[in-house]
Amino acid sequence: xxxxxxxxxxxxxxxxxxxxxxxxxxxxxxxxxxxxxxxxxxxxxxxxxxxxxxxxxxxxxxxxxxxxxxxxxxxxxxxxxxxxxxxxxxxxxxxxxxxxxxxxxxxxxxxxxxxxxxxxxxxxxxxxxxxxxxxxxxxxxxxxxxxxxxxxxxxxxxxxxxxxxxxxxxxxxxxxxxxxxxxxxxxxxxxxxxxxxxxxxxxxxxxxxxxxxxxxxxxxxxxxxxxxxxxxxxxxxxxxxxxxxxxxxxxxxxxxxxxxxxxxxxxxxxxxxxxxxxxxxxxxxx
Ligand SMILES: [Ca+2]
Ligand SMILES: [Ca+2]
Numbered sequence: 293x294x295x296x297x298x299x300x301x302x303x304x305x306x307x308x309x310x311x312x313x314x315x316x317x318x319x320x321x322x323x324x325x326x327x328x329x330x331x332x333x334x335x336x337x338x339x340x341x342x343x344x345x346x347x348x349x350x351x352x353x354x355x356x357x358x359x360x361x362x363x364x365x366x367x368x369x370x371x372x373x374x375x376x377x378x379x380x381x382x383x384x385x386x387x388x389x390x391x392x393x394x395x396x397x398x399x400x401x402x403x404x405x406x407x408x409x410x411x412x413x414x415x416x417x418x419x420x421x422x423x424x425x426x427x428x429x430x431x432x433x434x435x436x437x438x439x440x441x442x443x444x445x446x447x448x449x450x451x452x453x454x455x456x457x458x459x460x461x462x463x464x465x466x467x468x469x470x471x472x473x474x475x476x477x478x479x480x481x482x483x484x485x486x487x488x489x490x491x492x493x494x495x496x497x498x499x500x501x502x503x504x505x506x507x508x509x510x511x512x513x514x515x516x517x518x519x520x521x522x523x524x525x526x527x528x529x530x531x532x533x534x535x536x537x538x539x540x541x542x543x544x545x546x547x548x549x550x551x552x553x554x555x556x557x558x559x560x561x562x563x564x565x566x567x568x569x570x571x572x573x574x575x576x577x578x
Pocket of ligand 1: 420421422423424425426427428432433
């Protein structure tokens with residue numbers, strides 16, 4: 293495996309390889325066949341009988357190859373979350389997406405076997421500078437893009453921090469987690485009682501998380517930040533501890549309800565009002 297260092301000179305809009313001498317064929321397919329090596333290129337390069345690079349012909353396997361991606365000089369972002377995605381430049385699909393934390397000015401990602409022969413790739417990456425948990429266009433977050441050079445072997449890229457951001461970076465990081473808020477009004481009958489709520493995953497009925505609030509002035513609000521996962525379905529079971537014994541008792545000893553979370557592609561706020569139609573099975577979630 294040959295490691296060359298690519299430095300992104302984004303200010304200049306150019307990619308300049310460093311640390312690669314002429315003998316390193318990792319960046320370019322130097323034989324006479326067209327474009328990338330393939331499995332059909334199974335024996336020797338037409339150019340001279342032997343591979344020009346140092347991997348003794350293993351490139352004939354045709355990949356897929358590994359991509360590692362690291363950054364240095366990011367001390368400004370120590371403690372920030374960084375997310376990176378490997379994008380197939382041909383059809384725009386995301387072939388890998390990973391997150392890490394910037395530590396001691398550095399980060400590193402390793403994606404084994406993502407570099408398929410005959411495809412072109414880039415790495416989009418952003419730092420969650422505003423600590424929102426999701427990607428917002430620069431400069432709220434800091435984001436960049438890096439072209440993976442032509443490859444016939446594993447590739448290791450290293451980038452340094454730049455103040456020239458890639459405005460479109462967030463297109464590669466659609467949100468996958470959303471906030472849920474349950475907001476109740478008209479519960480004055482239960483003022484001073486605890487309101488207990490459970491977020492339930494409908495696929496298997498499992499409780500994702502439980503929260504408790506105290507009803508005051510007829511109202512309560514419970515929030516689950518980032519706990520709704522895209523593509524899943526949920527409901528919220530909730531009860532007021534009407535008999536005040538600290539546990540859930542089937543209605544009407546306690547008053548309990550359930551509400552479905554509607555299909556979502558953004559944060560969800562569920563508004564509920566008091567009802568005397570109870571959910572008899574509410575205690576199964578507590
Ligand atoms: Ca953010
Ligand atoms: Ca109770």
